[in-house]
Structures are given as C-alpha cells and as structure tokens.
Amino acid sequence: MTEESKKIKRNVGRLAVPILLVVFCIWYGSIILELPQGPGTEGPLGPSFVPWVWAALLVVLTLVDIGTDYLGKAQDKAHVAIERKGVFDALTLCLMLVGLALLMQYVGFTAAVIAFLAVSIRWSGIRSWKVILPYVVIFALVVNYVFHHILKVPLPQDWLF
Amino acid sequence: MDLLVDGLIQALAWKPLLFAVLGSFLGIVFAAIPGLTVSMGIILLLPFTFHMASVTSMSLLVGVFVGGMTGGSISSILLNIPGNPAAIVTSLDGHPLARQGRAGVALGVAFFSSFLGGLFSLVCLITIAPQLAEFALNFGAPELASLVLLGLCLICGFAQTSMSKALISGLLGLSFSTVGMDPIDSIPRFTFSVVQIQQGVSFLPVMIGLFAVPEIISGMRGSVVSLPDFSTRLRDLLPSPGTLAGLWKTLAQSSLIGTTIGLLPGTGSAVAALLSYNTAQRRSPEPESFGKGKLEGVSAPEAANSAMTGGAMIPMLTLGIPGDPVTAVMLGALTIQGLAPGPLLFESHGGFVFSIFGSFFIALFLTIVIALLGIRLFVQVLRVPPGLLFPSIAVFCVIGAFALQNSFFDVFLMIGFGLLGYFMQKFDYPIMPLLLAIILGPVFEKNARMSLILSDGDPGIFFRKPISLVFLALALLYLVSVFLKRTSFLNRRGPA
Known part of the structure; x- marks a missing residue:
C-alpha cells in the first residue's frame, strides 16, 4: 500500500465515526420534530425538549471531536485504524x-x-x-x-x- | 447499631449466606481469568437474581464484587497478566516475587491486604453513608437534577484518550435513554411501534452487550497459559504476623487512599491501586527496590483496590450515583428489585441497606477463606482453554438477555449493543459513560423537566436553590479541572 493510499485510508477512518454520528443526529432530530406535545406542556417543556438538548450537544461535541482531531493536538490519530x-x-x-x-x-x-x-x-x-x-x-x-x-x-x- | 446487628443477622440466614459463598467464589474466578471481569460476572449473574429475595440477590452480587477485588491478584502474580485493571499494579512486584519462588507469600499478602482494605472501607461505608443519606433527604427536583448533572459530568473521568469522546459516548447513552415513554407526559418516543421498547431500552441486555460481547470477541482466540510451580499448602500461603505487622503503614495509607478514590465517581480501582503504589514507593526507605519483588508493592495496590469497593458504594447507595462499572451494575440490580438507590432507600428500606453492609462484612471473610483454601482450584481454572471458555460464556450472555422478559428481542438488542461496544472500544470511545448515561438519563430528564414546569420554564430555579447551586458549581469545577489537567498533560506530551 502506498503512503498516499495509507493517508487516504487514515483520513476516511478518522472521518467515519464523526460522519456516522452526524447522520445519527440528523435522523434522531428528524424524529424529534415529529414528536407530539403532551397535554399542558406545549412549548419548550414538552417530550421533545430533552432529546433536543442531547441532539444539539451531540452535534457540537462531534464537531469539537473533528476539530481536535484535525486542528488540535491530535492525540488519537493512531487509534482509528482497526484491524x-x-x-x-x-x-x-x-x-x-x-x-x-x-x-x-x-x-x-x-x-x-x-x-x-x-x-x-x-x-x-x-x-x-x-x-x-x-x-x-x-x-x-x-x-x-x-x-x-x-x-x-x-x-x-x-x-x- | 441495632440496624447493623439486624442487617448482619439477615445476611447470615442460610440462603443469603449460601449465595454469598457462591458470589465470593465466582467473583474470584471471574477476576482471576484474564479477559473476564468482575463487571461481566455481575452482569451475567444479574438475570438469575430476579426471582430471589432482595437480601439474597445482594449477598450474591456483593460477594462477586468483594471476591473480584481479591481474585484479580492471582493471575497478576502467577502469570503477569492482570485479571482486571485494578490488578495491573499488583503484577509489578507480585510477578517478580513469583519468579523468585515466593508466589505463595505474594498471594497470601495480596489476600490479607485485600481483606484489611475492604474491612477499612466497610467501616467508612457504615459511618458515612447514613449521614450522607439523611442530608440528601432535603433534596427536591432541582437539587436532584443538578446532582444527576454532576454525575453525568463525572463521565469525563472515564475519558481515556479524549474528553470529547467520553462526552460523545455519554450523549449517545442519553439519546438512548429517551427511547420509550416520556417520564412526564407518557408519550411514546422513538419506539417505532415496537412493544418491547415502550418502557425504554432494557438496561440488562444493553449491559451484557456492552461489557461481555467485546470481551468474548477479543478473548476467544487466546491461547492457554503456562503457570509457575509453587506450593498451594495453606501454611505456605499464610503470611506470618511479623510480615503483616511490617506492612501496617502501607496497609493503612493504601486503605485510606482506596476509600477516598472510591468516593469519587469515575476514578475506578485502577487509579486507587496506582496512587497507593506510588505513595508506598515514595514513602519507602528503599524506593528503588519496588518493581523487583517487594511485598509493599503487592500490599499497597491490593489494599487500595479492595478499599475502593466500600467507598464506591457510598455515592451509589446514598445518592444513586454509581462510582464505577460494578456499582453501576449493582444500581441496575437494585432497580430491577424495585428499590431506588438514593436517600429515600435508607428511610424506606433501612433494614435492607444494613443487610447489604452485613453481606459485605460476610463476603470479606468468605473471600479470604475461599481464596486461601481454593487456590489450587483457581490455578486449574486459569488452565481452561479460552476457546472453550468464551463460547460457553456467550451462551450465558444469551440466556441472561433472554431471561429478563423471556424475549428474543432482548437477545438481538444485546448483540447489537455488543457490536456497538466492540467498535466503540476500537475507536477509543469509552463504554462506561454510555451505560451511566442510560441509567441516569431518565432520572435527570424527569427532575429537570419537573423543576422547569414548577418554575414556568425559568432555569433560574437551579441557581436559586443553594444545594443545587453547589452541585452545579462542583460540576463546572470538575469539568474545568479535567480540561486543564488534560491540556497540561497534552502540552507536556507535545504533538503526536
């Protein structure tokens, strides 16, 4: 395997999990949009309130993870390749x-x-x-x-x- | 005092006693075999406790917990392969002792140190836990929400390589915890009309999947180990009174370190063992002899990892916040028994809580007796080929997941989470935050939303209550300290 293809494989490996997480967030978010509101809890405190918070935080942290992997100290680069x-x-x-x-x-x-x-x-x-x-x-x-x-x-x- | 005596009497009834013996034995076996863990042992036994009385089931699980902290030293000393993370440090001096032909002495010192460390932490558990629970009775919904938030922030403590990965794992768990009926309005969420998840994702199949399946995958292709020869006679294992007396300082400081570390959720027995080993080495007049077969190097980590057990049970029983994987599983066990760990447990089921203390005390004695008398058997267990052992454990996993609701859906759920757990481990996403979040998520959601409904949506309610404010400040302080610690660690290490 050439150095270039190794590099591509590493980059794909490093991106695979964050992409999967973003896809999960989009899917999770699309279901949250369809959740019905409970009686007397219309507005921000309905059944979709907490799932929204988790989905939003998950998106932010995934972006942070991508950021630290590419821009920061990049401690985890060696760990993404699995056998x-x-x-x-x-x-x-x-x-x-x-x-x-x-x-x-x-x-x-x-x-x-x-x-x-x-x-x-x-x-x-x-x-x-x-x-x-x-x-x-x-x-x-x-x-x-x-x-x-x-x-x-x-x-x-x-x-x- | 009366409650304590009552608890001891309950734990000494024939059934709890029998299961405590079984638990201590299995705990040692699970911890001794490399690849198997105490958490896995408790998870696999959990389904069979459903039909037991609560005291009997806790006797079994506490027995596994206590036995497991002792059993890890066997493979550490004999094979230089730690049976569990807590025993990693034990191998540093334990295995050199075995190579010098002193395996028996090393094992004896390890067993007695575990016993004394556990006893110290039990005394702390009995003294501190009821006081803490009484104080926690003042908590309302905002305080509970903030406390659980603090528990969720402690997830960062499980970060191995990256804090963001630990938090992502926790948030995935929190997302899974929203599956099922909404705790306030009882509206089904993310159930896709599947009846089996109407009440939420079953905790047990998730636990079996996340903890046991990745270990089975990794362990199945292992090879049979070879063991050093040593005398398994009781008189060769028992350390002399003089040897133990010479270790009292190490035992005292390690027990204190272990219990304190156990109190802090997210730290774990491996940290307790390492810290106590370092302290023992620093305070020793011969620090250079550590790592070459020094008894203090065996005694310190073993006392600390056993002392951690009692410490870890304090936040689990009083606040409902598990300190490590094993207490997280025990929290699940109590929930399955219909008991909600937290301050109210002491008020509504005080007798039961003290029976746990009684079981702990009995398990400590049983463990040292079983370890000393059964060492020949445990050595044979180490010789079982992984190719036979791990597929058999896989069968127990399937039975365990099935037994909860007699449902094959749970078996498939376990397999799915097992695969998820395997890939999470491979990509360095810690599993423990996900599990903790699945446990704590619904509690947080219920209390946070109730608080917000009470205050008409004003989040200031969390800051106006002094106890809640303290928890939030602690959570912030913890996050900042972990972040600063990791930043300084990375700066010291330099770029990869």
Missing part, C-alpha cells in the same frame, strides 16, 4: 449469536447450543472433535437442566426435554 481481522471476528461472532437466537426458536435450546458451541469452539481454534463433542453435549444438557428445571428460566424446549 480487518478484528472486524471479521466481531461480525462472525455476532452472526453466530444471531444464528443461536434464531435456531433456539425452531429447534429448542439444547440442540441450538450444541450447534453453536461446536461451530464457535472449532472456529476459535480447538480442532479436535474428541474434545469438542463431549464438551458441547454435556454443557448444553447441564445448562438446560440447571436453568430450565432448577432456576425456572423458560428456555425454548425441544424433543430432548
């Missing part, structure tokens, strides 16, 4: 958790946890199925028993229970 692998890991884990939540609704807790743990443990670096399989089966059964039968947490159940 692609880290982002991939974060998204993969979150997708696996979404999969676990969805699967639990269809196949029940035990089967979903066995599937989730088997995939995630293998993904995290442990390759031996001899270690993974007994662990995930025992873990899922014990956790289901403790939470569902002892602590009475209504976990989605399947044919196993």
Whole structure:
C-alpha cells in the first residue's frame, strides 16, 4: 500500500465515526420534530425538549471531536485504524449469536447450543472433535437442566426435554 | 447499631449466606481469568437474581464484587497478566516475587491486604453513608437534577484518550435513554411501534452487550497459559504476623487512599491501586527496590483496590450515583428489585441497606477463606482453554438477555449493543459513560423537566436553590479541572 493510499485510508477512518454520528443526529432530530406535545406542556417543556438538548450537544461535541482531531493536538490519530481481522471476528461472532437466537426458536435450546458451541469452539481454534463433542453435549444438557428445571428460566424446549 | 446487628443477622440466614459463598467464589474466578471481569460476572449473574429475595440477590452480587477485588491478584502474580485493571499494579512486584519462588507469600499478602482494605472501607461505608443519606433527604427536583448533572459530568473521568469522546459516548447513552415513554407526559418516543421498547431500552441486555460481547470477541482466540510451580499448602500461603505487622503503614495509607478514590465517581480501582503504589514507593526507605519483588508493592495496590469497593458504594447507595462499572451494575440490580438507590432507600428500606453492609462484612471473610483454601482450584481454572471458555460464556450472555422478559428481542438488542461496544472500544470511545448515561438519563430528564414546569420554564430555579447551586458549581469545577489537567498533560506530551 502506498503512503498516499495509507493517508487516504487514515483520513476516511478518522472521518467515519464523526460522519456516522452526524447522520445519527440528523435522523434522531428528524424524529424529534415529529414528536407530539403532551397535554399542558406545549412549548419548550414538552417530550421533545430533552432529546433536543442531547441532539444539539451531540452535534457540537462531534464537531469539537473533528476539530481536535484535525486542528488540535491530535492525540488519537493512531487509534482509528482497526484491524480487518478484528472486524471479521466481531461480525462472525455476532452472526453466530444471531444464528443461536434464531435456531433456539425452531429447534429448542439444547440442540441450538450444541450447534453453536461446536461451530464457535472449532472456529476459535480447538480442532479436535474428541474434545469438542463431549464438551458441547454435556454443557448444553447441564445448562438446560440447571436453568430450565432448577432456576425456572423458560428456555425454548425441544424433543430432548 | 441495632440496624447493623439486624442487617448482619439477615445476611447470615442460610440462603443469603449460601449465595454469598457462591458470589465470593465466582467473583474470584471471574477476576482471576484474564479477559473476564468482575463487571461481566455481575452482569451475567444479574438475570438469575430476579426471582430471589432482595437480601439474597445482594449477598450474591456483593460477594462477586468483594471476591473480584481479591481474585484479580492471582493471575497478576502467577502469570503477569492482570485479571482486571485494578490488578495491573499488583503484577509489578507480585510477578517478580513469583519468579523468585515466593508466589505463595505474594498471594497470601495480596489476600490479607485485600481483606484489611475492604474491612477499612466497610467501616467508612457504615459511618458515612447514613449521614450522607439523611442530608440528601432535603433534596427536591432541582437539587436532584443538578446532582444527576454532576454525575453525568463525572463521565469525563472515564475519558481515556479524549474528553470529547467520553462526552460523545455519554450523549449517545442519553439519546438512548429517551427511547420509550416520556417520564412526564407518557408519550411514546422513538419506539417505532415496537412493544418491547415502550418502557425504554432494557438496561440488562444493553449491559451484557456492552461489557461481555467485546470481551468474548477479543478473548476467544487466546491461547492457554503456562503457570509457575509453587506450593498451594495453606501454611505456605499464610503470611506470618511479623510480615503483616511490617506492612501496617502501607496497609493503612493504601486503605485510606482506596476509600477516598472510591468516593469519587469515575476514578475506578485502577487509579486507587496506582496512587497507593506510588505513595508506598515514595514513602519507602528503599524506593528503588519496588518493581523487583517487594511485598509493599503487592500490599499497597491490593489494599487500595479492595478499599475502593466500600467507598464506591457510598455515592451509589446514598445518592444513586454509581462510582464505577460494578456499582453501576449493582444500581441496575437494585432497580430491577424495585428499590431506588438514593436517600429515600435508607428511610424506606433501612433494614435492607444494613443487610447489604452485613453481606459485605460476610463476603470479606468468605473471600479470604475461599481464596486461601481454593487456590489450587483457581490455578486449574486459569488452565481452561479460552476457546472453550468464551463460547460457553456467550451462551450465558444469551440466556441472561433472554431471561429478563423471556424475549428474543432482548437477545438481538444485546448483540447489537455488543457490536456497538466492540467498535466503540476500537475507536477509543469509552463504554462506561454510555451505560451511566442510560441509567441516569431518565432520572435527570424527569427532575429537570419537573423543576422547569414548577418554575414556568425559568432555569433560574437551579441557581436559586443553594444545594443545587453547589452541585452545579462542583460540576463546572470538575469539568474545568479535567480540561486543564488534560491540556497540561497534552502540552507536556507535545504533538503526536
């Protein structure tokens, strides 16, 4: 990667969060505009009063953040570049958790946890199925028993229970 | 005194006692394993306290809190990997001691220092908290609004690299806190017709997401650690009376520093540990021997980070302002139990508050006993591969988020906030201000708007009330001092 492209990437990285924050403020502000007023609280003290204050302060601070990043001492410049692998890991884990939540609704807790743990443990670096399989089966059964039968947490159940 | 004895008796009933044992044990485990934190432990246990009596649930959580402050030293000393931020300083002298074959002595001194520091802070908690709560009974809506504003300004204390980032994180939290029914007119805001957020964003899934998910992401690909050999026999762990007597000065000053730091929201146990270590080093006749395996270097940070626990509980219980992540979670736990921390808690549930003090006292004793007797087990726990541990914790996170309302919406909320927390950490936006703001935001909004409605929209009401004025002045003073401190720090560092 050339120095110029590195610089562009750094600048894009540094601007990404403030831009996202400004977009959030605009979206948040547009909803505030549509909020109804409460009875007897017309004017500045209605339900939109406090959200307006937070939105305005958020815009000001985002501008301050951009300002200090570009014009000030710029202490944080090194921190904006995050590793692609880290982002991939974060998204993969979150997708696996979404999969676990969805699967639990269809196949029940035990089967979903066995599937989730088997995939995630293998993904995290442990390759031996001899270690993974007994662990995930025992873990899922014990956790289901403790939470569902002892602590009475209504976990989605399947044919196993 | 009667209340204190009653509190102790309540905490000594078999159920609270059993859960205090479990809490202290789990607190040590969570703090000992690098990557897991005391806050995460409390958050994961919180959903299972819903159906417990309030005394039992607080016994469990206080046990985790107290146990956690002791457990961090185990991995710090044995592995040179601090189990939590508070134990970073402990590794400076603790690990050199372990390398010299004196791991047992270092662990023993750490456990006893934690115990004595915690005991000192408990005495302060029992003496100061009721007085402060009685004074706070005079507060009306303007005073409460100003107090919460002061609490929100203390968010700057969590700034790691940039004050504006800490404030942005706080303002994001405040924006999230406006989701749900408006506290005055009960008009739904930002709910998008989603029933699950009509009462606001659920605190628990947000907490699990923000604290646990980023740790799981970071910890999953870790490797198994190797441990030094040392004797885990009780007699090799117990420090001699002479050793402890030689440390009394360090213990006294560190306990005082820890409790004082705990009183100041936003500072945290890591600051307490560092400050007490520096003080011990400065006052030592052999400052050059610090960092090479000195017992004072283990004793000072451990006493201070344990003493911080009692100090941090003072503003949480009396004013409803959490001092650190753990007390923020405990504040949430009390709210879930239908108890509102603040001055009224002492008046309406005085017995319950004193049972917390009783649980604290019991947890201190249990922790040192469990730590000394169970050290062999805790060492084995450190050997569990992260590849097995973290996915299992992810399952507990899902159960925890689900258990609050038996709703998968909360699970998805947790995952969403987990991703947000991960990226916030990566971009150096501290998470704690966001969480504090979600807790304090509705309280501020309700009291600020009530004050303004009472005064027909005149903001002068906040300045005419003397207590409110003092809080506002303190907030301003704090902001200016943080700004000046950071400016002078940056000037010293020079341009990047």
